[in-house]
Amino acid sequence: MTSTPAAEQYDSPWKGALEEAFPEFIAFYFPDAHRRIDWCREHVFLDQELRQVVRDAELGRRFVDKLVRVTRLGGGEEWVYVHVEVQGSRETAFAKRMFVYNYRLFDRYDRPVASFAVLADDDPGWRPQQFRIEAFGCRTGIRFPVAKLLDHxxxxxxxxxxxxxxxxxxxxxxxxxxxxxxxxxxxxxxxxxxxxxxxxxxxxxxxxxxxxxxxxxxxxxxxxxxxxxxxxxxxxxxxxxxxxxxVERLAIERGLQKGMQQGMQQGMQQGMQQGLEKGLEKGMRQGLEKGIVKGEGTILRRQLTRRFGPLPQDILDRIAGADAAQLETWADRVIDAMSLDEVFAGD
The missing domain is CATH 1.25.40 (Serine Threonine Protein Phosphatase 5, Tetratricopeptide repeat)
Incomplete structure (x- = not known):
């Protein structure tokens, strides 16, 4: 895979699965860490905080996945922050980025930060695990655990x-x-x-x-x-x-089909009163428009859920009642919005 928009999209579904089954994710890819975490205590996802660190670091668009607060078994520092990155392609600066995020997170929270990488690339020889800086006897850097999918x-x-x-x-x-x-x-x-x-x-x-x-x-x-x-x-x-x-993946296609079917039925009914040809044309057009709006609404709900989690009922109601122009406006805002309020502000 290459560092293209497709690669970025490839990473996206991992985020939902990781959030759904985070303990199992750590158990499968990083079993040693799994044994050191108290899973009887709540683990908390900190996506908003991670986005803030990314923005502060001025590193541009990155494939950062999750920041999770967990509890360590035993004594010492109770809270530990776990930074997980799923990387779908080889990248020269990957290890450096892991280092930068690690120290930025430590600087923000003043707590231990464990960084983990899952490498889903196609290069068997690429296995970045550390980054080091040395000058005049002063050394700093990071060494982080890596799970390589090709190893399986x-x-x-x-x-x-x-x-x-x-x-x-x-x-x-x-x-x-x-x-x-x-x-x-x-x-x-x-x-x-x-x-x-x-x-x-x-x-x-x-x-x-x-x-x-x-x-x-x-x-x-x-x-x-x-x-x-x-x-x-x-x-x-x-x-x-x-x-x-x-799953909403075929929503547009199925929405169009249903809309056209409904439109044809409506058109036939209207056609008996106003003329078959005119009624069919109008009904099919209206049905097609309804099908498109329904599909766009389904995609918007899926985008919002991936960014911000389960949607409150009032947001679902607003999407259900919106027209095509409003849905398009909200979909454009999703790209840069940091919260649901920013998506729906002023509307």
Missing amino acids: AGEVDALLTNANPFALVTAAHLLTRQTRHDPAARFRAKRRLVHLLYERSWSKRRVLRLFSVLDWMMRLPKSLETKLWQDIEDIEGERKVRYVTS
Whole structure:
């Protein structure tokens, strides 16, 4: 992968999964740290604080993932800040960035900061683990634990039987690489992984978060994507659940289809009174517009939830009642807004 907008998007679904299952994330990739954290105590995500540190450091746009406050087992400093970064591509200045964020966070909180990196790149030889500065006998720097997904390349079968959700995520990453030029093989692998989501008896929220990661990694051609969704609907029908099929990924397409169907029905009814041709045209146009607005609203809710967490009911109501122009204005603000208030200010 390269440092492109696509690489940045690749990292995004990890954030939701990491927040959903943070103890399991640490247990799978950094087991030694997991044994030293008191998981009976609450762990707190500090996304706003991390964004402030990034802005203060004037380092520009970075792929920072999470800052989490945890409690250490035993004595000593009770609170420890855990900074986690998922890096999807090789980057020359990566180790330096880990160092900068570490010391900026320590300077802000005056508490121990543990920095961890998950490397999801395609270069087996890239393994940045430290950064050092030395001048006139004075040394400073950082050495940080790294989890390299490629290290599990020969363990896919074992990963698929591992109950930890991030074993499944790691398997998805590896199978994505293995099937890069074979859509049929990727379809089979993705279908297998989706089946496993339903066999683990996880909550709906966890299934959706993990499906988001799998779906983002393992893109399929349109025909195979449609076939996969048919399989998923069959699975959910058999299990009498509606998990993955409630994901908003196909909302625009399905919203358009539903809107056009409704429009045609409305148009036919109007056509019997006002003239069939004129009624159909008007009804289809109105239905199409409704379908587009519905799809845009669904995407905006998903963007806001990823940035700011679960949305309060009043925000959901405002989105549901908004027109296309208002939704577009809010979607533009999401890019730079630091809070929900900034997105909806003045409206």
